[in-house]
Amino acid sequence: MKRELLKFLILAILVAILPTLLSGSYLVNVLIFVGIHTMLAVALNLLLGFAGQISLGHAGFFGLGAYASAILTTTYGINPWIAMVAAAVAVSLLAFAIGFPILKLKGHYLAMATLGLGIIFFIVFNEAVELTGGPSGFSGIPNLKIGSITFDNDLKNYGLIWLFTLVTVLLSVNLANSRIGRALRAIHDSEVAARVMGVNARLLKVQIFALSAGISAIAGSLYAHTMGFISPTSFGFNFSIELITMVIIGGLGSIYGSLIGAFILTILPEALRTFQDYDIIIYGIILILMTMFLPGGLVRGIPGLLARLRPADKQEEG
Amino acid sequence: MLEIQAITQLFGGLTALCDVSFTIRQGDITGVIGPNGAGKTTLFNIISGIYRQTSGRILLQGKDITGLPPERLARLGIVRTFQNIELFGQMSVLDNVKVGLHTKSHSGLFSCSFKLPWHLVEERRIAESARRWLDFCGIPDLADQRADSLPFGKGRLLEIARALASEPGIIFMDEPAAGLNSRETQDLASLIRKIRDAGITVVLVEHDMELVMDVCDRILVLSLGEKLAEGTPREIQENTSVIAAYLGEG
Numbered sequence: 001m002k003r004e005l006l007k008f009l010i011l012a013i014l015v016a017i018l019p020t021l022l023s024g025s026y027l028v029n030v031l032i033f034v035g036i037h038t039m040l041a042v043a044l045n046l047l048l049g050f051a052g053q054i055s056l057g058h059a060g061f062f063g064l065g066a067y068a069s070a071i072l073t074t075t076y077g078i079n080p081w082i083a084m085v086a087a088a089v090a091v092s093l094l095a096f097a098i099g100f101p102i103l104k105l106k107g108h109y110l111a112m113a114t115l116g117l118g119i120i121f122f123i124v125f126n127e128a129v130e131l132t133g134g135p136s137g138f139s140g141i142p143n144l145k146i147g148s149i150t151f152d153n154d155l156k157n158y159g160l161i162w163l164f165t166l167v168t169v170l171l172s173v174n175l176a177n178s179r180i181g182r183a184l185r186a187i188h189d190s191e192v193a194a195r196v197m198g199v200n201a202r203l204l205k206v207q208i209f210a211l212s213a214g215i216s217a218i219a220g221s222l223y224a225h226t227m228g229f230i231s232p233t234s235f236g237f238n239f240s241i242e243l244i245t246m247v248i249i250g251g252l253g254s255i256y257g258s259l260i261g262a263f264i265l266t267i268l269p270e271a272l273r274t275f276q277d278y279d280i281i282i283y284g285i286i287l288i289l290m291t292m293f294l295p296g297g298l299v300r301g302i303p304g305l306l307a308r309l310r311p312a313d314k315q316e317e318g
Numbered sequence: 319m320l321e322i323q324a325i326t327q328l329f330g331g332l333t334a335l336c337d338v339s340f341t342i343r344q345g346d347i348t349g350v351i352g353p354n355g356a357g358k359t360t361l362f363n364i365i366s367g368i369y370r371q372t373s374g375r376i377l378l379q380g381k382d383i384t385g386l387p388p389e390r391l392a393r394l395g396i397v398r399t400f401q402n403i404e405l406f407g408q409m410s411v412l413d414n415v416k417v418g419l420h421t422k423s424h425s426g427l428f429s430c431s432f433k434l435p436w437h438l439v440e441e442r443r444i445a446e447s448a449r450r451w452l453d454f455c456g457i458p459d460l461a462d463q464r465a466d467s468l469p470f471g472k473g474r475l476l477e478i479a480r481a482l483a484s485e486p487g488i489i490f491m492d493e494p495a496a497g498l499n500s501r502e503t504q505d506l507a508s509l510i511r512k513i514r515d516a517g518i519t520v521v522l523v524e525h526d527m528e529l530v531m532d533v534c535d536r537i538l539v540l541s542l543g544e545k546l547a548e549g550t551p552r553e554i555q556e557n558t559s560v561i562a563a564y565l566g567e568g
Binding site: 207 | 388426
């Protein structure tokens with residue numbers, strides 16, 4: 001417990017001092033995306049890494065949150081904060097309703113069903129032109145405001161988004177180390193044994209699916225209000241795969257791993273701008289290499305890998 | 319305590335169980351024996367809610383519990399262990415037992431995420447009970463190991479500790495001695511008695527006749543899906559049709 005608190009404090013301090021070390025709004029802007037991606041990866045990890053249920057449609061929930069916020073604030077003039085809460089609640093309820101039939105499926109069938117779900121959302125974003133602006137996007141989304149502070153520059157947005165990200169990380173770590181977290185991991189390892197021990201596996205899977213979708217929707221709202229402009233391409237199948245890659249790189253079931261996965265997969269495309277159109281191929285290769293050599297993810301895998309590379313040192317220590 | 323009334327289970331054209339009725343008495347250690355394919359595990363799967371029987375009823379303290387799912391039965395105090403141990407392999411031994419306390423705790427998503435005060439109190443209580451049950455089963459020193467790193471015999475004990483942590487009224491053990499050496503089997507026999515003395519009714523499916531005859535108060539014999547006999551170990555040992563079924567005579 002003490003160690004968890006220490007890890008979190010180190011992260012919080014890092015987040016607080018990083019922008020002062022970086023010059024130029026470009027890097028701060030990249031870190032804003034790291035924050036949004038971390039929220040999404042952590043949300044997906046609760047479902048995929050803990051409960052062991054895959055979703056290939058999480059970009060869709062992210063998009064639903066973004067579009068719900070955009071439409072409620074811009075078209076209907078509702079306060080952005082209220083829009084964000086409404087979007088999160090509505091997306092959670094939707095996921096809860098969809099979750100009951102869909103999470104009865106296992107393995108490949110669940111992957112196919114969630115894939116279909118993501119594609120349906122993507123089609124709606126593109127085709128409901130009057131509502132969403134269609135493929136040309138939705139612009140003029142207002143910034144968030146607290147009193148007289150408007151979140152209209154990169155530094156303010158950085159603070160806002162990382163505040164949400166830190167809260168997401170903290171609450172997820174708490175959840176992971178509680179009876180609910182244990183029940184989720186139990187379902188992952190042996191659903192029948194978990195049920196025999198009194199875990200209502202079916203309900204808990206649906207609840208965590210709804211929670212995961214709700215966090216993704218909040219990330220979507222933040223994204224919409226920060227960028228002021230959204231278009232369907234940000235919420236497509238490729239992005240769902242990117243999110244899964246983040247979770248797997250960091251390690252299934254490791255909350256801080258998701259943060260590292262999000263960091264790497266956000267920085268990497270910036271660094272590899274020349275490969276732009278081939279990014280999905282690079283993600284594919286990363287996924288293959290990770291599952292072959294570091295199936296536990298970076299956070300858990302690297303110490304083990306180092307130990308394997310230096311067996312002689314270990315013996316001396318012993 | 320638990321009444322099994324006229325259970326029949328068909329798998330396609332195969333009759334796994336045919337009209338089996340039996341009463342498990344509170345505080346007894348009951349053995350279910352029979353040659354391979356007699357339907358013992360099927361009976362367990364039905365009682366623990368994993369299969370839904372073709373017909374027949376199950377009553378717990380006079381209350382109909384037919385067809386309830388395993389998670390509901392766990393709340394009513396019916397738990398089981400598995401023939402091929404089903405541990406939560408990626409979790410620590412202690413965390414495995416903590417899952418056993420799931421029905422004894424109530425914090426939901428919200429209070430767990432926000433670490434509300436009563437949740438912290440509950441977590442402390444869960445940890446204490448879990449350690450107590452590891453002690454009870456004689457494996458307190460394994461608490462921090464990963465469950466899938468345990469040798470088979472210890473895994474069995476962990477599975478029993480996890481089941482006991484839910485403080486059941488009745489525990490079903492599916493071949494608890496399978497894969498154990500004679501020393502471990504002796505320890506198991508005393509553990510089973512200890513469980514009964516703690517006020518928990520025990521039912522076991524077992525092939526190890528020495529163990530069954532040693533610990534059981536009553537025995538149910540199944541053969542080819544039908545009830546062949548029931549009675550005390552002595553009565554069963556002297557029952558000619560049981561002997562015939564085991565030796566394959568007439």
